[in-house]
Amino acid sequence: EPEVTQTPSHQVTQMGQEVILRCVPISNHLYFYWYRQILGQKVEFLVSFYNNEISEKSEIFDDQFSVERPDGSNFTLKIRSTKLEDSAMYFCASTPRANTEAFFGQGTRLTVV
């Protein structure tokens, strides 16, 4: 069964460092998303991406965040200068079209120290 894969599963980084989280969405999917979940809290939407551009972003997705689909298969989330409060699980998701179920990856646990 096709699945969304995320790497790495766990990343530890020092405060102020740049980090790139990687996702490989399901191959025929056209809509891509990043969500995050701080430990013990709700899953929060960060950004959606369609047709090579951001279609929507939340207030959390400030100038420190960026997304890219560099090669037609990977979908990346970059955090330019990490803060302690960026520590969270980051989930990538994809859908083949609008208004259908999203498939989520297993997440990357980001720990900022």
Add this chain to the structure above:
Amino acid sequence: DAKTTQPTSMDCAEGRAANLPCNHSTISGNEYVYWYRQIHSQGPQYIIHGLKNNETNEMASLIITEDRKSSTLILPHATLRDTAVYYCIVTDYGQNFVFGPGTRLSVLP
């Protein structure tokens, strides 16, 4: 904010049906009801979705009231592996899911 309200937690005996309610009284005509679940800190897993008709798949059934202001997710024969947080989400064409706190379902042996 999430457009849905769900009980914080529920228990269910193994082998029995688990009925998880959800209120979405402000749902609009073009909004779908989606159910996801999250086991531990894994990625949310899609269960089922519907617009106004009842739906059934291999995992669950979704019963939507005629006025669409509430719905119930039914797991017909709950197992210990169904212990998870269950999220009821209302979303429109924009497709960005707003997760609430969900219902923590504990399936008891």
